[in-house]
Structures are given as C-alpha cells and as structure tokens.
Amino acid sequence: MTGTQTVAFVVNGEPRxxxxxxxTLLADALRTDLRLTGTHLGCEHGVCGACTxxxxxxxxxxxxxxxxxxxxxxxxxVEALAGPDGELxxxxxxxxxxxxxxxGYCTPxxxxxxxxxxxxxxxxxxxxxxxxxxxxxxxxxxxxQMVDAAVEEATTNAGEAR
Amino acid sequence: xxxxxxxRREDLRLLRxxxxxxxxxxxxxxxYMAAVRSSQPHARILNVDTSAAKAAPGxxxxxxxxxxxxxxxxxxQHLAHSSLKMAVQRTLPVDKVRFxxxxxxxxxxxxxxxxxxxxxxxxxxxxxxxGAGDLHRSLDLGAAIHEGIDDNVAAHFTQSTGDVEAAIxxxxxxxxxxxTMTRGGGHSMEGRAVAARWDPxxxxxxxxxxxxxxxxxRAQIATVLGVPDEKVRVISPPDVGGGFGPxxxxxxxxxxxxxxxKELNRPVKFxxxxxxxxxxxxxxxxxxxxxxxGYDGDGRLxxxxxxxxxxxxxYAPSLIVPLIAGTTVPGCYRIPNIHIEFRAVxxxxxxxxxxxxxxxxxxxxxxxxxLDHIADDLGLDPVEVRRRNLIQADEFPYNVGLTFRDGSxxxxxxxxxxxxxxxGLDLFDYDHQRDLQRKRRAEGVYRGVGxxxxxxxxxxxxxxxxxxxxxxxxxxxxxxxxxxxxQGFETxxxxxxxxxxxxxxxxxxxxxxxxxxxxxxxxxFASRVMAxxxxxxxxxxxxxKDKLLRTAAAMMEAAPEDMEVAEGEVRVKGTRIGVAxxxxxxxxxxxxxxxxxxxxxxxxxxxxxxxxxxSAGYSASVQACAVExxxxxxxxxxxxWVVGHDCGRIINPLLVxxxxxxxxxxxxxxxxxxxxIYAEDGTPLTxxxxxxxxxxxxxxxxxxxFHQETPTxxxxxxxxxxxxxxxxxxxxxIATAVEDALRPLxxxxxxxxxxxxxxxxxxxxxxxxxxxxx
Numbered sequence: 001m002t003g004t005q006t007v008a009f010v011v012n013g014e015p016r017x018x019x020x021x022x023x024t025l026l027a028d029a030l031r032t033d034l035r036l037t038g039t040h041l042g043c044e045h046g047v048c049g050a051c052t053x054x055x056x057x058x059x060x061x062x063x064x065x066x067x068x069x070x071x072x073x074x075x076x077x078v079e080a081l082a083g084p085d086g087e088l089x090x091x092x093x094x095x096x097x098x099x100x101x102x103x104g105y106c107t108p109x110x111x112x113x114x115x116x117x118x119x120x121x122x123x124x125x126x127x128x129x130x131x132x133x134x135x136x137x138x139x140x141x142x143x144x145q146m147v148d149a150a151v152e153e154a155t156t157n158a159g160e161a162r
Numbered sequence: 163x164x165x166x167x168x169x170r171r172e173d174l175r176l177l178r179x180x181x182x183x184x185x186x187x188x189x190x191x192x193x194y195m196a197a198v199r200s201s202q203p204h205a206r207i208l209n210v211d212t213s214a215a216k217a218a219p220g221x222x223x224x225x226x227x228x229x230x231x232x233x234x235x236x237x238x239q240h241l242a243h244s245s246l247k248m249a250v251q252r253t254l255p256v257d258k259v260r261f262x263x264x265x266x267x268x269x270x271x272x273x274x275x276x277x278x279x280x281x282x283x284x285x286x287x288x289x290x291x292x293g294a295g296d297l298h299r300s301l302d303l304g305a306a307i308h309e310g311i312d313d314n315v316a317a318h319f320t321q322s323t324g325d326v327e328a329a330i331x332x333x334x335x336x337x338x339x340x341x342t343m344t345r346g347g348g349h350s351m352e353g354r355a356v357a358a359r360w361d362p363x364x365x366x367x368x369x370x371x372x373x374x375x376x377x378x379x380r381a382q383i384a385t386v387l388g389v390p391d392e393k394v395r396v397i398s399p400p401d402v403g404g405g406f407g408p409x410x411x412x413x414x415x416x417x418x419x420x421x422x423x424k425e426l427n428r429p430v431k432f433x434x435x436x437x438x439x440x441x442x443x444x445x446x447x448x449x450x451x452x453x454x455x456g457y458d459g460d461g462r463l464x465x466x467x468x469x470x471x472x473x474x475x476x477y478a479p480s481l482i483v484p485l486i487a488g489t490t491v492p493g494c495y496r497i498p499n500i501h502i503e504f505r506a507v508x509x510x511x512x513x514x515x516x517x518x519x520x521x522x523x524x525x526x527x528x529x530x531x532x533l534d535h536i537a538d539d540l541g542l543d544p545v546e547v548r549r550r551n552l553i554q555a556d557e558f559p560y561n562v563g564l565t566f567r568d569g570s571x572x573x574x575x576x577x578x579x580x581x582x583x584x585x586g587l588d589l590f591d592y593d594h595q596r597d598l599q600r601k602r603r604a605e606g607v608y609r610g611v612g613x614x615x616x617x618x619x620x621x622x623x624x625x626x627x628x629x630x631x632x633x634x635x636x637x638x639x640x641x642x643x644x645x646x647x648x649q650g651f652e653t654x655x656x657x658x659x660x661x662x663x664x665x666x667x668x669x670x671x672x673x674x675x676x677x678x679x680x681x682x683x684x685x686x687f688a689s690r691v692m693a694x695x696x697x698x699x700x701x702x703x704x705x706x707k708d709k710l711l712r713t714a715a716a717m718m719e720a721a722p723e724d725m726e727v728a729e730g731e732v733r734v735k736g737t738r739i740g741v742a743x744x745x746x747x748x749x750x751x752x753x754x755x756x757x758x759x760x761x762x763x764x765x766x767x768x769x770x771x772x773x774x775x776x777s778a779g780y781s782a783s784v785q786a787c788a789v790e791x792x793x794x795x796x797x798x799x800x801x802x803w804v805v806g807h808d809c810g811r812i813i814n815p816l817l818v819x820x821x822x823x824x825x826x827x828x829x830x831x832x833x834x835x836x837x838x839i840y841a842e843d844g845t846p847l848t849x850x851x852x853x854x855x856x857x858x859x860x861x862x863x864x865x866x867x868f869h870q871e872t873p874t875x876x877x878x879x880x881x882x883x884x885x886x887x888x889x890x891x892x893x894x895x896i897a898t899a900v901e902d903a904l905r906p907l908x909x910x911x912x913x914x915x916x917x918x919x920x921x922x923x924x925x926x927x928x929x930x931x932x933x934x935x936x
Contacts, residue, residue, distance in 0.1 A: 021275070028274075037186035038179015040403070042351040043436040047851035050351055078179035088177055096173040099820045103648025104176030105183065105351040105403030134858040137851070139349050139404050140648050142827030142888075143859035145820055 049136035052109035078108035100146030167816035184355035196277035203844030204293035220276030241480035263441025295840035323563025324499030329465025333456025352403020353434030375685030398645035398675030405647035444515035447473035465499035490525025510844030530894035570777035612899025620883025621693025631768035636744030643683020645675025662703025664727030689883030716762025796922030811880035825888025
C-alpha cells in the first residue's frame with residue numbers, strides 16, 4: 001500500500017509516465033492520472049466490461065489490471081478511435097446511425113471489444129459479433145441495434161474485400 | 163421534424179469517450195466520501211467507534227449519526243398515502259439498522275482508496291435482532307422492524323368496483339391461484355453518483371447528482387439541511403449512465419455529500435460501486451398475488467379479486483409499486499367487478515422503490531396467467547379467451563372503476579387493443595406457429611407459444627415545464643426541468659422545437675436537469691416526460707414564434723400574419739425579404755440601453771410553459787413468442803419474438819424502437835435471469851454479477867417490432883410514453899410459452915423468475931407426478 005512506483009507506457013500512441021501506488025487499478029490511473037474519462041467503471045469485478053481497453057492488441061478489463069502491469073505496454077482507450085478532428089470512425093458512425101447506444105456508459109468498452117474483433121476478423125458473422133460482446137452488460141439497449149451496427153460494418157468490410 | 167428518425171446528437175460525445183458523467187466532472191480540490199454500511203440485517207447499534215479511522219492517512223473526517231445531528235431529523239415521507247404508516251427514516255440510523263447495507267457512517271479522505279481503507283477501521287458493535295428476509299417471515303417475526311408498527315405492515319389498502327363477492331358466488335366457473343414474482347434492481351451501468359461543492363461567497367451548494375429527479379432532490383436536500391431551496395442548485399448532468407427508477411429515490415449520500423462540502427469547505431464526491439448498488443440502491447422485491455376469478459362458459463370475466471402481499475423492504479418511502487401493480491391487473495380487459503387489496507410488508511432488505519415497469523410487470527403477469535388458466539379449463543385457445551374479453555376500440559374513454567396511482571380515475575384514454583393484437587398475431591403468423599408446434603411436438607420437442615397484452619399507465623402528472631428562447635446568435639435554447647439518462651432528450655425535444663418554431667433542429671440547444679435554469683420540475687420516471695414536457699416545449703416554442711413574428715414584422719413594417727420563419731430568417735411570406743432571426747433577437751433581447759424599443763417589437767423572445775395533464779394516459783403492447791424447452795436442463799430457447807407497441811404519437815421512431823427493445827431486455831431478465839436472493843434473516847446472498855446474471859447479447863434473441871399509433875386526446879402532441887412498455891408483457895409471455903411447451907408434462911408455473919434450475923425442478927416434480935396428474 002505504501003510507496004509509489006513510476007509506470008512508463010504508451011497510451012493512445014503517446015508515451016506517458018505516471019507515479020502510482022502499486023495497488024492502483026489501470027482504470028483509475030487512466031481516469032484520474034491521465035484524465036482519460038472515457039473508460040468507465042461499471043462493476044469493478046470484471047463482469048460488465050464497461051472498462052475494457054486494448055493492451056498490446058488484446059481487449060482487457062482495466063478494472064482487473066493494475067496500472068503497474070501496463071509498464072512498457074501499449075494501451076488504447078476509446079479516446080483513440082475518432083480521427084484527429086474528432087470525426088467518428090466507421091464503427092462509431094454506424095453506432096450512431098443504428099442507435100446502438102443510449103446512456104452511453106457501457107459503450108466505450110463495447111467499442112474497444114469490437115475494435116479488437118474487427119482487427120482480427122474484418123468480416124465476423126452476427127454470431128461472432130454477439131460472442132464478442134457477450135462479455136459486456138448493457139442495461140439500456142437490448143443489444144439489437146448495436147449488433148445491427150456491427151453487422152453493417154462487417155458487411156461493408158466484406159464488400160470492400162471483394 | 164416530429165416523427166422523423168433523427169440520429170442522436172448526444173452520440174457524438176459519448177462515442178468519443180467525451181461524455182460528462184458525475185465522476186468525470188473535474189472539481190479542483192475534490193475529496194472522496196466512502197461508506198460504512200451495516201453488516202447486519204437487523205440489529206441495535208451499541209457503539210460506533212470512529213477513532214482509528216479518523217487517524218488514518220488522508221482522512222479529513224469520519225461521521226456517524228452522533229456527528230451529524232444538524233441534518234439527522236426525521237425524513238418526510240417521499241410520497242404520502244392515506245394508508246401508508248409513518249416509519250422513521252433519518253440520514254443515518256441512530257439506534258438500530260434495518261437492512262444489510264444501510265449507511266451507518268461515512269469517511270471523507272483525500273483519495274477514494276484512502277477513504278475506503280479508513281472505512282475498514284470503523285468499529286461497529288451490534289446487538290443482533292431477529293431479521294426477516296421474506297414477507298411471510300416478517301408477518302410472523304414477533305419483532306417490530308419499526309417501533310410502533312408491531313405487525314410489520316406498512317400499509318393495507320383496498321379498492322373495488324361492483325360487487326365482486328356476488329359475482330364470484332354466482333359465476334359458473336371460479337379459478338383460485340397464487341402467483342409470485344420477484345423483480346430485482348435497476349442496475350444502471352453507472353451506479354449512484356453525487357458530488358457537491360459549496361460556494362462561500364454565495365453560501366450556495368452546487369450538487370452534481372446522477373438523479374432522475376433534480377428538483378425533488380433539491381427539495382429533499384434543502385429540507386434536511388434546513389436551507390431555502392434557492393441555496394441548493396442540483397444539476398443532473400447531461401450524461402447519466404442509466405436510471406431505470408432507483409435513481410428517482412432519495413438517498414442519504416445526497417444529503418451527506420452536500421452538507422460535508424460546507425463542513426470541510428472542499429468539494430466532496432461519492433461514487434457508488436456495484437457491490438453497494440446491490441446492497442443499498444432501491445429494488446423491487448417479491449409480490450405474492452392470490453386471485454379469485456369468476457367467469458362464464460365462454461371464458462368471459464365476471465369478477466376478479468386479487469389480494470396480494472408486497473415486500474417493501476426496510477423502509478417505505480412510497481406505495482407507488484403496489485398501487486401501480488394492483489391497478490395494472492385489470493389491463494385491457496372488461497371486468498365488471500374488481501376487488502384489489504394489498505398489504506405492504508416491511509422486511510430487513512434494501513427499501514423497495516420503482517424499477518423500470520414499477521409493479522406493472524407483476525400486474526400484467528397475474529392477469530395474463532389468469533386468462534391462460536381459464537383457456538385451459540374451458541379447452542379454448544388462450545388468444546381467443548383474450549380476444550373475447552378485450553375492451554373494444556370504440557369504448558374509449560374506458561373507466562375501469564378504480565383509482566390510479568396519480569389520484570385520478572383509472573380511465574383509459576385511447577387505444578385499439580383488438581387491432582394491436584391482430585397486427586401482432588399476423589406478423590407472428592400465429593396459426594403457422596401452432597402448426598409448427600404440433601409438428602415439433604410430434605418429433606418429441608417441447609415447443610410452446612406465448613402471447614401477452616399489456617397496458618401501461620404513462621405520462622402521469624403533476625406537470626413538467628419548459629422554457630424556449632431565441633438567443634442573440636440566432637440559435638434557440640430549450641430548457642427542460644426533467645433530465646435524461648440516455649433517452650436522447652437533446653435530440654427529441656429539438657425536433658419538437660423545430661416544428662413549433664420553424665427552425666432547423668440543429669439550431670436548437672436543449673438544456674436539461676439543472677434547477678437553476680427552470681424554477682420547477684418533477685423528473686424523469688414512469689414514462690412520463692414526453693407527455694408532460696413535450697406539450698410544454700411545443701407550447702413555449704409556439705409562443706416564442708409568435709413573439710418572433712411580431713418583432714420581425716415591426717422591424718419590416720409588415721403585418722405579423724404576413725411573416726414566416728424560413729432558413730434562419732423571418733421573411734415576408736413567399737419572398738426572400740426578411741430579417742435574420744439573430745437580428746430580431748438582438749433587438750428584442752438586448753435593444754440599446756435607455757432607448758425605447760420600436761413599436762410592435764416584443765421585449766424578450768422567450769416563453770416558459772408548464773403542462774399538467776388531467777390524468778395518466780395508457781400505452782399498450784402485445785408480445786408473442788415461440789420457445790423450445792430442453793426438459794433435461796431446463797434451458798429455454800426463444801425462436802421467434804414479435805413485439806407491437808402503441809405509445810400514441812411517436813416523436814422519433816428510431817429512439818422509440820430503442821426504448822422498446824431495451825425494455826424488452828429488462829423484462830426478459832426479470833422473467834428468466836436476475837433475482838436478488840436473501841437468507842431467512844435478510845442477509846443478501848446475491849451481491850455481484852457472478853451470482854446475479856443480467857442477459858448479454860448472446861441471450862437476447864432478435865425481435866421483430868411494429869408500431870400502432872393511437873394518439874392520446876390528453877395532450878396536444880398526442881404522445882403517451884414509451885419507456886417501460888417493452889418490459890411489461892415479457893414475464894407473462896415467457897411463463898405462458900414455457901408452460902405451453904411443457905403441457906405434455908403438466909408443468910405449472912406460478913413463480914418468476916424462471917431460472918434453468920427452478921424450471922428443472924418443476925419438470926422433475928411433474929415427471930414424478932406422472933402425466934395428466936397436474
């Protein structure tokens with residue numbers, strides 16, 4: 001509990017260094033030390049998925065990760081998805097078009113999980129999309145419209161690949 | 163723009179991670195409050211020793227009841243009712259705790275980690291008392307949960323119409339059954355959250371509160387602190403991570419954070435974690451309905467008597483859940499004689515307050531199950547029995563003969579239930595589904611069909627208000643008292659202003675949930691905002707348009723009736739000659755100091771309007787599904803699901819669709835998944851998502867949706883409410899479909915939720931009894 005440690009890591013493409021207690025959760029470090037408040041805490045026990053970020057290319061619960069575990073790693077948060085002028089990326093845009101979010105609290109985590117899925121597999125089936133986001137709880141939407149958004153993204157990717 | 167499926171402007175910030183939820187608001191110098199909660203369901207408090215906690219690193223203060231006497235008087239009843247007994251509730255309990263999780267003391271520290279560390283050092287001595295985790299145990303407890311209320315009954319209320327005893331005595335057929343249902347928590351993904359700062363120069367508190375009811379929160383905080391309402395500004399931020407009812411309650415943390423911000427002269431923040439949400443955020447507990455129903459040989463209802471028990475938890479801030487449950491039972495059916503009676507019973511559990519549906523899913527479940535049993539008894543199709551009892555489209559307004567929770571007669575305003583049912587059955591292809599069922603049964607598969615119809619009292623008063631003003635920039639601001647928790651108010655109310663004023667919706671900024679921006683408000687709950695704030699916004703916008711036209715006409719030396727709003731200007735009709743809206747606003751809103759306005763110019767292009775409906779309106783929904791049940795595992799697979807919905811006039815169909823599907827998901831969770839479980843003494847046993855499942859995208863099947871629009875005559879928009887209708891019919895439909903699937907085994911379903919374990923037991927019991935023994 002006592003003492004602090006310096007953590008050097010890359011966050012959304014920028015090298016960052018923070019000094020934290022070893023027990024500090026990555027989610028808290030992102031939100032408090034780096035003021036990246038797009039990552040949300042929904043359950044703090046690894047079930048709801050709201051706090052999902054990407055570390056070295058894999059989706060990870062930042063509420064079950066200590067900040068010190070990010071030492072030397074590359075972390076991506078929801079803030080990295082939009083373009084430099086804030087323009088929505090294609091998946092974000094489809095979420096808006098399909099009304100894939102309501103209160104928006106779970107949305108950043110879901111976007112990060114889907115971002116990871118689409119990098120690994122640009123043309124997932126609806127079943128694969130549902131499997132990927134089954135690790136997230138959304139209380140508002142019933143998921144159908146966000147699934148529609150992701151299906152459309154996959155369909156477009158399939159068209160472009162042809 | 164009304165009726166257009168506009169995408170939401172809110173999404174631009176939310177999708178980029180730039181939302182502004184309470185915990186995202188940067189308050190320089192902020193401190194963190196953490197909670198010490200009762201570990202006992204029912205116990206006397208012998209001693210609270212805070213000395214070690216006070217000495218812990220980073221701690222600024224530790225406060226138990228003895229330290230907060232100034233703000234620890236008796237709380238007023240949140241919503242009084244003639245039958246509701248006054249039970250003691252304070253900010254912090256003085257002599258005893260009544261549920262596990264009840265707030266006992268708080269720690270404020272420089273960081274949340276330090277505050278939580280110090281909570282561990284607060285030493286509480288308890289003298290345990292007998293506790294009740296169930297309403298029957300409470301009735302037999304022999305110990306009063308609230309002094310002076312020895313039977314633990316918070317309220318006993320009866321209402322009736324006609325002569326139900328005579329109707330049942332004379333009925334050719336009588337059915338007697340008991341149905342129970344436990345709902346659960348709100349589980350907004352953002353828990354409760356509140357932060358406050360005190361401004362010494364103004365002696366004023368600013369409270370950022372993830373509440374559904376900022377004006378009510380202001381009144382409660384001001385009352386308990388003993389300051390005028392004007393000294394407390396409550397802001398429900400534009401981004402609140404879901405509400406679903408529990409965030410419309412009043413909580414001690416709201417009082418403490420506000421008071422401590424002045425005591426410490428530092429901003430103070432409290433963010434509920436999920437464990438605390440399970441323990442301390444209001445929930446809907448069990449109801450047990452015992453019904454007696456008389457009907458004739460055609461299945462027509464003659465009389466219905468429903469006597470039910472309602473578990474209200476450790477406190478009863480209101481009776482809205484049982485009042486609504488009881489008046490939802492008759493639903494869309496003609497019943498000449500009705501008797502509704504309930505006892506609300508205290509237990510040693512977190513208090514009950516409304517969760518999306520607010521008693522309605524229970525009421526719908528009772529009535530729909532009754533109709534299924536009548537169909538069974540008479541060998542009729544369950545849909546046919548419903549059809550024979552439906553109120554017809556030409557019978558509105560239809561007076562049920564009871565009083566709704568809003569105090570007005572339970573009178574249905576408008577609708578077309580037979581039409582809605584027919585549309586639903588056609589889309590579902592009911593006859594084909596029955597054929598499929600027969601075919602699958604012949605193959606040995608347990609397949610069933612369920613249909614439910616639900617009515618929802620929506621749009622209740624007393625009122626909601628709105629201010630619309632044209633700014634000097636040419637943009638338009640619309641201010642609402644009611645705050646959103648994801649419903650998209652910034653988009654939908656801009657659509658209404660757009661139609662009322664004649665401007666592009668992109669020119670309209672919608673401000674919500676800040677008590678400093680509009681004098682009065684009631685809040686966002688009970689699917690009520692569109693039917694209250696919608697007409698208020700429309701009227702205010704229409705009035706402002708009139709002022710704008712008159713102002714521009716004066717500037718142009720034209721007649722107001724010859725003017726129109728077009729393309730950001732006020733023009734002479736049919737021409738491109740006009741003045742910019744911004745120019746008119748600069749003149750009307752600011753003018754020149756000391757110089758008279760030109761004749762005809764209206765000072766101040768602003769208008770505030772309040773709308774108070776004469777009564778609730780009634781939205782309707784129909785649901786139909788086909789399921790197959792694995793009789794070995796108790797697993798239920800939903801194969802097709804149709805949902806039809808009538809919420810009157812639709813402002814934005816894209817968003818209404820989202821409300822309906824989301825509501826359906828909540829209903830499915832109540833039917834098959836989530837359940838708060840308590841030990842006999844009230845100790846909570848489900849306190850994480852590891853033991854309290856909420857369905858994911860894997861469990862939620864694809865729905866097919868349709869809408870019917872029967873506008874309400876109760877307000878000029880014709881809008882009813884859409885927030886809860888999806889939820890209501892799901893538990894009934896699932897119970898019906900599963901029972902239908904397992905008919906060959908004779909399984910009867912009386913209790914929800916229906917987890918695979920529970921269903922597996924029912925199947926095993928039915929098999930032990932043997933076929934036909936049910």
